[in-house]
Amino acid sequence: MSEAAIAAARPSRKWLRWTAYSVTAAIVFYLLRERLPHPADVLVAARSVDLRWFALATFAQIWSLANFARQQRRLLGAFGVRMTLPQSMALTLSRSAIAISLPAGSAVSAAFAFQQFRAKGASKPVATAVMILSGVMSFVGLGVLYLIGGTIAGLISVCVGAATLIGLTALVVVLWRRWNPVSDSRIARLVRSAHDVAPRNWLLALFFAVVNWFADLVCLFAVARSFDVSLSISAIAATYLGVQIVRQIPLTPGGIGVIETGLLAGLVGAGAASAPAAATVLGYRVLSCWLIIPVGFLAWTALRRAGRAAADAFSSSPTADAEPEPATV
Numbered sequence: 001m002s003e004a005a006i007a008a009a010r011p012s013r014k015w016l017r018w019t020a021y022s023v024t025a026a027i028v029f030y031l032l033r034e035r036l037p038h039p040a041d042v043l044v045a046a047r048s049v050d051l052r053w054f055a056l057a058t059f060a061q062i063w064s065l066a067n068f069a070r071q072q073r074r075l076l077g078a079f080g081v082r083m084t085l086p087q088s089m090a091l092t093l094s095r096s097a098i099a100i101s102l103p104a105g106s107a108v109s110a111a112f113a114f115q116q117f118r119a120k121g122a123s124k125p126v127a128t129a130v131m132i133l134s135g136v137m138s139f140v141g142l143g144v145l146y147l148i149g150g151t152i153a154g155l156i157s158v159c160v161g162a163a164t165l166i167g168l169t170a171l172v173v174v175l176w177r178r179w180n181p182v183s184d185s186r187i188a189r190l191v192r193s194a195h196d197v198a199p200r201n202w203l204l205a206l207f208f209a210v211v212n213w214f215a216d217l218v219c220l221f222a223v224a225r226s227f228d229v230s231l232s233i234s235a236i237a238a239t240y241l242g243v244q245i246v247r248q249i250p251l252t253p254g255g256i257g258v259i260e261t262g263l264l265a266g267l268v269g270a271g272a273a274s275a276p277a278a279a280t281v282l283g284y285r286v287l288s289c290w291l292i293i294p295v296g297f298l299a300w301t302a303l304r305r306a307g308r309a310a311a312d313a314f315s316s317s318p319t320a321d322a323e324p325e326p327a328t329v
């Protein structure tokens with residue numbers, strides 16, 4: 001396709017994207033209009049919050065983000081790229097804020113992560129590999145959580161589906177590691193670089209992915225307890241995992257509207273009163289979404305400043321403009 005054709009297609013894609021957002025918002029409003037409690041009732045429920053449970057929910061959400069940061073850091077380290085945990089945490093917060101707040105947030109977030117990986121010394125194939133594998137590990141981690149939840153609840157279909165997902169992913173990984181193409185294409189270089197990664201790094205990355213999802217579930221459970229929603233952990237887990245299926249479809253930035261609808265419908269359908277359920281959804285989304293936006297953009301600003309400072313320091317160093325010494329034989 002020519003550049004002119006691509007440029008002409010961009011406005012239409014933008015209109016299609018905003019049309020999809022508008023239709024999704026209308027559907028969300030229609031589904032919620034009969035379930036939303038009176039704001040005064042939600043305020044009463046919010047005033048009775050148990051701060052001890054809410055503090056636990058806050059810690060669980062921080063724990064969730066920290067484990068995603070560890071997952072990225074482990075995959076980078078597997079390719080020989082060093083990144084400190086605070087830097088990885090700042091990148092995680094930045095990516096989350098971008099993905100939540102922008103219409104094309106996922107793509108912009110991925111581009112920013114790629115840029116940061118390159119700034120840490122990762123080659124283009126390595127940065128691409130870490131981006132792809134991080135998404136795969138997160139997806140498989142969610143599948144493991146489905147498998148654990150289905151086993152505890154005795155849901156055979158959930159267990160079979162999760163086991164199939166994990167098995168197919170494992171098969172892809174095995175084929176990936178055994179396939180060593182000799183061509184010089186981007187995919188071939190990506191596959192060859194993955195061959196040198198030790199299996200323990202894959203296992204640790206997967207472990208961090210599972211803990212990331214589990215900590216987010218604990219956050220929702222603790223918020224529910226803080227607003228006196230006395231549903232069982234299995235009922236809350238079923239609601240959470242059900243919403244995560246829908247969340248994988250990028251209908252809106254950060255799943256805004258879709259997640260609230262699914263959580264509220266699930267909690268009320270499981271037996272929770274509408275006002276405490278709405279307070280639970282709002283509290284959970286404040287911790288897992290709305291608070292991340294300002295904190296994430298502060299982290300984004302810090303990363304940008306650190307990058308500019310490093311570039312300025314390099315350009316002003318005496319060795320930056322020095323002629324390379326001739327190689328000796």
